[in-house]
Amino acid sequence: MPLSKKQLALVHIAKTNLALTDAEYRDLLAEFGAKSASNIDDKGFDKLLQRFRAMGFRPKFRPRPDNNEAEFPAGKERQLQKIKAQLIELGVGWKYADGIAARMFARPRVRWLAPEQLTAVIASLEYRLKKAEGLRLKAEDNKTEEALLPDLQPSALSLQPNLQEGTL
Numbered sequence: 001m002p003l004s005k006k007q008l009a010l011v012h013i014a015k016t017n018l019a020l021t022d023a024e025y026r027d028l029l030a031e032f033g034a035k036s037a038s039n040i041d042d043k044g045f046d047k048l049l050q051r052f053r054a055m056g057f058r059p060k061f062r063p064r065p066d067n068n069e070a071e072f073p074a075g076k077e078r079q080l081q082k083i084k085a086q087l088i089e090l091g092v093g094w095k096y097a098d099g100i101a102a103r104m105f106a107r108p109r110v111r112w113l114a115p116e117q118l119t120a121v122i123a124s125l126e127y128r129l130k131k132a133e134g135l136r137l138k139a140e141d142n143k144t145e146e147a148l149l150p151d152l153q154p155s156a157l158s159l160q161p162n163l164q165e166g167t168l
Contacts, residue, residue, distance in 0.1 A: 002038055007045055010059065011037040014052040073111060079118040083110065086125040090132065100124055 003011070015025050028051065029037060032044045040048060073080075083097055090096070097110040104124070105117050113121065 003040060003042070003045055008037055011040075011045070011048065011052075013059070014049070014057045018052065018055055018057055076111070076115060076118060079115060079122060080111065082122055083118070083125060086122065086129060089129060090125070097121060097125070 020028070026035070028048070029035065029040070031051075032040055032048055034040045034044065037048075087093065087097055094110070098108060100121050101107045101110040101113055101117075104120060105113060107113055107117075110118070110121060
């Protein structure tokens with residue numbers, strides 16, 4: 001299977017970083033039975049990359065910012081900050097909001113929504129927060145009722161008739 005564009009780009013970056021001449025690069029490819037990097041399979045690519053590393057190549061990866069690390073688009077900052085606060089309160093991440101955007105508007109990212117669509121996402125998250133709060137309050141009420149139940153139920157001893165000697 002031929003190499004992907006990213007793999008080919010990495011080969012060429014390694015060639016440039018190691019300052020290989022064209023002849024040195026071609027000789028190196030010939031060791032792997034190829035005239036061009038596009039003719040190398042995945043196993044050959046791994047071996048070639050190991051060879052480049054042995055020669056001193058260290059690939060540099062630039063991490064891409066996550067949704068919550070990137071700056072918010074202009075004109076949507078306040079709405080996206082509100083959504084971020086709601087997500088934190090719910091204990092979920094940006095993927096949850098992206099899922100809402102996908103279901104409601106067929107857009108894969110909440111950041112790509114128009115301001116009026118963001119308002120609908122905020123309302124949806126607000127509804128979810130109220131629902132979660134209601135469930136939490138109901139659970140607390142059930143715990144309170146359970147704690148009170150032993151006091152409300154008559155004990156087994158009090159149900160027995162008060163039998164004393166000589167009474168009947």
